Amino acid sequence: MVNFKTLHSQYINGEWREGTSTLTIDNKNPYNGEIIASYQAASMDDLNHAYEASDTIQKQWAKTNPVVQREVFDNAHHYIKDNHEAIVDVIIDEIGGTRLKAEFEIGLVQNILKEASTFPMRMNGSILPSPIDGKENRVYRVPVGVVGVISPFNFPFFLSMKSVAPALAAGNGVVLKPHENTPITGGTMIAKIFESAGLPKGLLNVITTEISEIGDGFVEHPIPRAISFTGSTKTGKHIGEVAGRNLKEVHLELGGNSALVVLEDADIDLAVSAGVFSRFTHQGQICMSANRLIVHEAVYDEFVEKYVSKVSELTCGDPKDNNTIIGPLINERQVQNTVALIEKGIEEGAKPVIQGKVTGNVVEPVVFTDVTPDMTIANKEFFAPVVSIMKVSNDEEVISYANQSPYGLSGAIHTRDVERGAELAKLMDTGMIHINDGTINDEPNVAFGGMKNSGVGRLNGEWSLDAFTTFKWISIQHEKRSYPYS
Structure with a gap:
């Protein structure tokens, strides 16, 4: 059985390595206070390397045959099944989740992986008519590029994977920053799963650190074009403000009452x-x-x-x-x-x-x-x-x-x-x-998101596909066009 608790380093450009910050963070079991592992936090230099690595490989990944892309997500699904008990173990120890909670969370992850595996075959475009004679309008669905994902401590395996898997499946690179209290379940375990599934090295990077080490750098960095954040409303509002100043698309899943x-x-x-x-x-x-x-x-x-x-x-x-x-x-x-x-x-x-x-x-x-x-x-x-x-x-x-x-x-x-x-x-x-049901529902093909202080945007299914892609218009003038100044 894999021991995911040994994954207490950074995962940058396909390599497991220590962070270069001077800050050491103890990852503690919330029930008994025992230290699961201590890790050296990532610095801004580590974050730069992570974003650059993802940016370098992303365009190659976007051109990869969709059948090959889909296989990665199928492999990830099977890897989780094969290592089910090890994942349950780390959810209990790192998050304080019960066995019931662990099983529930793993089921949600499996569902989102199945949905994401369909994305490579859903990057559909269209050909649209034009009022100009002889023009062909092609509209292509394309990845946004690199996506920054920040996940919380409560359901870190699922709430990381909920953005990571669809973003990757739509042809993007991803840099993931899990909550400092759940660096394994929300971060390095996911890196290990995709590494084992055959994802190209450098496409997914995981940095584990405190915000005090990187400030707003995760959001302000020039490489990511979209930021997906799940967490508190207070932090989400700040991230939305910073992202807006930098003209980045933002998806915020925030608090509830x-x-x-x-x-x-x-x-x-x-x-x-x-x-x-x-x-x-x-x-x-x-x-x-x-x-x-x-x-x-x-x-x-x-x-x-x-x-x-x-x-x-x-x-x-x-x-x-x-x-x-x-x-x-x-x-x-x-x-x-x-x-x-x-x-x-x-x-x-x-x-x-x-x-x-x-x-x-x-x-x-x-x-x-x-x-x-x-x-x-x-x-x-x-x-x-x-x-x-x-x-x-x-x-x-x-x-x-x-x-x-x-x-x-x-x-x-x-x-x-x-x-x-x-x-x-x-x-x-x-x-x-x-x-006639409970308030806790999340299905992989149905729009998920809130109103007011509970967030901005929708994820799951076609909404995740829209969130992590954009559209490019390419027109072809098949007949010679007459211009007024020629």
Whole structure:
């Protein structure tokens, strides 16, 4: 079995090498604090080499036979299957993900690789008519060139691959910077997968470093023409600003504060199950997690009783234990932020009907009732196993409460009248919403993205193909053209 935990160096121009920064970063297990590995961070010189390497090989890759390109992604898919347990192991140790979370994430990666493998055969162009006699207009779909990808710590394997695989499959080069807390799962493991799959050396480069070492250099660098970022809204806004100044295309998948709505005619047991899954999967560290449960007053008491009962059964602790549902948050800073928000909720009058203890980085579930839309906990993104339940009396309040948030990523509505649910969904300011399901959904061929503070752009399927390609117009004048000044 491959030991991915040994991959704690940079991957630049097809070579594994130490970073040239003076900064050493410890990669720690978030559950027990053990150091998985220490690595020398990348410097601006390393970043330059990475972008230059990708730029050098990209045009050759773009001309490669699409059948050959597709084979790389098929090989990557098989490599992951062959090394499944090793990948599960590193997800548990580096991210603090449970076995359930690891299996879920690997499945998402496999799906996006399958979708990306179709891209080389989908680089279609067109021939368009012209108002000028004898002119042939050819429009070619072409790669943008080199794409810079910055990924987060929560689902780093998938959220890196979600941009890396489609960008490569569309003929681009890629430089990937994973989060400093997940350099292996979000970065070097992906480099190893594609190296083993036969991707040309230099096309994909991975740098592991702190932003303090490279500043805005990753975005400002003259080589990348597009930047794909997944992470916090605050950082995303800054990246969007820097990219805009440098006329780079930007794709931002940012924070969320999703609402799961339970109407009076809902299947309550189904809604409870969906609500628990949507909030507590991976400790609530998912941008699509249901931070807010908006429940009609007619079923409020029944829903709360059943919801609290199910949440109280969730096991917390060591993610290596297959029975564990809730493991650790990624680091102490996230724990401190969570505790502060919990205290703020209590101070503002929310009632914690469940309030578990905090042990190390493990935060046990907190369920708030008596939450109103003006409270801080109803408007902030909780990246933790904390949920707010809100009571409404009609559809107008549902829409008002749901749209109060500055975010708009995902959502869900539970009702036996699916057309009523669909009409309400149209009124919600969110990029994605699911009827009689949870808020956590991501399918490789369906547009994924948010509104408002939840991001800009869409990925997956044809939307990823559009994101990482552009169009070139080449016209051919077959007949001699007359010009007014000739």
